[in-house]
Amino acid sequence: MSGIVFARKMCIYSLGVNMITIPNAPVIGANSFTGIWVPGAVVTGSRGAKLGITAxxxxxxxxxxxxxxxxxxxxxxxxxxxxxxxxxxxxxxxxxxxxxxxxxxxxxxSMNYVAGVEYGSIGPSGAVNYDWNYGPGAKPTTQASDMGIASATSTRTGALTAVYSEATNAFIAAATDGGSPEVWTLIKRQFTNASTALLRWYAARVSASDYLLARCSAVPAGNFTASVYRKVTPTGLLSAGAQLEAGDTVTSPMISLTGQQATRTxxxxxxxxxxxxxxxxxxxxxxxxxxxxxxxxxxxxxxxxxxxxxxxxxxxxxx
Known part of the structure; x- marks a missing residue:
């Protein structure tokens, strides 16, 4: 069986990290299955219906x-x-x-403020007409992935995550180690945006010259969650399914088209x-x-x- 294995990792500012590993499946995390696997998902045993109403x-x-x-x-x-x-x-x-x-x-x-999730529009640092920018230190490669959607490959280790506001010219979610997982892992950052601004969601940031960021335009004031799935392979660090949405939970991936921010009722x-x-x-x-x-x-x-x-x-x- 082929697919994705998803683990979960929660990173709120730099205060700590929790990871849920789910194996080999696009599984949401472990090491021998391929697929998306959710820990503890299969519950066995019988439970009787009450009142004679069938469960x-x-x-x-x-x-x-x-x-x-x-x-x-x-x-x-x-x-x-x-x-x-x-x-x-x-x-x-x-x-x-x-x-x-x-x-x-x-x-x-919900709304995904990341446009072009599958990297159809990616250009170098300073090129503002792209959905994604990369640093001068390394150009990522993009390709199909076993997650079922496109991924971008960048420097393998030491990749941080961060959110930067172009309105205040400052990080509003400080750069924090996102880890180098061997299975698809959800990286989650929570932050508050003070005013409407273009935000840079650094899905992978090794240094000021080596990074991969999504340009998220017109993000209003409020509390937000930025997320991305990542895993390490022999060729580098893969990032896929990036999202930036209002609230404190991650909804199912919204695969926005090039140049568009996806909305879902x-x-x-x-x-x-x-x-x-x-x-x-x-x-x-x-x-x-x-x-x-x-x-x-x-x-x-x-x-x-x-x-x-x-x-x-x-x-x-x-x-």
Missing amino acids: IDLTAQTLDSRMQYKGPAHSYIASDGTLRQSAINEWPLEYNRGVPIGRHEPERA AATLTIDTLAAASLTVIYSNGDTETHQTPGNTFTMPFAKKDWAVRRMERIEFGA
């Missing part, structure tokens, strides 16, 4: 008729472990190492609760959440965690 199995190929999903095209992890794009109003089943693990939670509306998931007074969502990583359902239907809240941390695996109904 909803979200690992089934066919979506239960009690659920109605409406939303835009979005990224998901296919059975071969690669990143794919859904159709509008499609809520695809997702996989971990080839095993179905459920479906991701409905996502909030919110998704909604409505569940027919029948006679149940509550429902419990069981997630692929072992989390559970219970919601009261006083009416005949319930609308799921938006995802509270970064994309690919967990999937909705099963819903049970209670009194």
Whole structure:
């Protein structure tokens, strides 16, 4: 099986780092599978339905008729472990190492201020008419990757991440080591932007002359998260799927076209609760959440965690 392995690494300013390793799959992290793998995603064992209302199995190929999903095209992890794009109003089943693990939670509306995610417009430092700039010290190469989208290869080790504002001529997320992972790893930076500005998202920065940055125009004031997937290969450090969006969580990758910033509307998931007074969502990583359902239907809240941390695996109904 071929694909991507994703690990997760969270870097908020320079205060510390957490990494979730998920192996060989475009897996969201480990060392022997290929694909996108989410840790703890497959939950085994049986759980009985309550009130005589049959539980909803979200690992089934066919979506239960009690659920109605409406939303835009979005990224998901296919059975071969690669990143794919859904159709509008499609809520695809997702996989971990080839095993179905459920479906991701409905996502909030978002905008990716990184234009041309797949490096269709990349030029040297100071060339302002490009989506991406690289330093005079080294020109990155761009190519297709096992993640399913294009990546850029730059200097192998010592690559930092940072966010710089052209309005204040200063870093607003200080340069911090992003690590040199051997599997695809999500690097995440959180910061506050004081006023509307063009921001430079340094997906890889070794020095003042060796870097790869996205030029993110017209970013308004507010709290933001910049993210990128990276991994080290014998030929260098690969960076892919860069994103800069409002809020403190990372949504599924928005693959913006050259010269364009991608937007995505919110998704909604409505569940027919029948006679149940509550429902419990069981997630692929072992989390559970219970919601009261006083009416005949319930609308799921938006995802509270970064994309690919967990999937909705099963819903049970209670009194």
